[in-house]
Amino acid sequence: xxxxxxxxxxxxxxxxxxxxxxxxxxxxxxxxxxxxxxxxxxxxxxxxxxxxxxxxxxxxxxxxxxxxx
Numbered sequence: 521x522x523x524x525x526x527x528x529x530x531x532x533x534x535x536x537x538x539x540x541x542x543x544x545x546x547x548x549x550x551x552x553x554x555x556x557x558x559x560x561x562x563x564x565x566x567x568x569x570x571x572x573x574x575x576x577x578x579x580x581x582x583x584x585x586x587x588x589x
Contacts, residue, residue, distance in 0.1 A: 527587035529579070530558065531571045538564040541571045543579060 530542040544558040565571040568588055575581035 528585050529572075529575045529581050530587045530589060531568050532589045533568075534564070538566070539568050539571045540564060541575055543575075 528544050528546075530544060532540055532542070534540055541561045541563065542558040543561065544556055546554050546556050548554055561574075563574060565574065572581070572586060575586070
């Protein structure tokens, strides 16, 4: 199993059409299984691009580290 297959930033759209950003972290147990936790940010955004910009400015996100659902 590859340890680099998850995206640490998840952008999703809520029922009102606003975009939300979740920051995920992955750690591995003693048997190598991933344990993923995510923290939804309080901010909401008008566009997915604005959420990506926020992640770049506040979490040093790089291109390809996003997942849009």
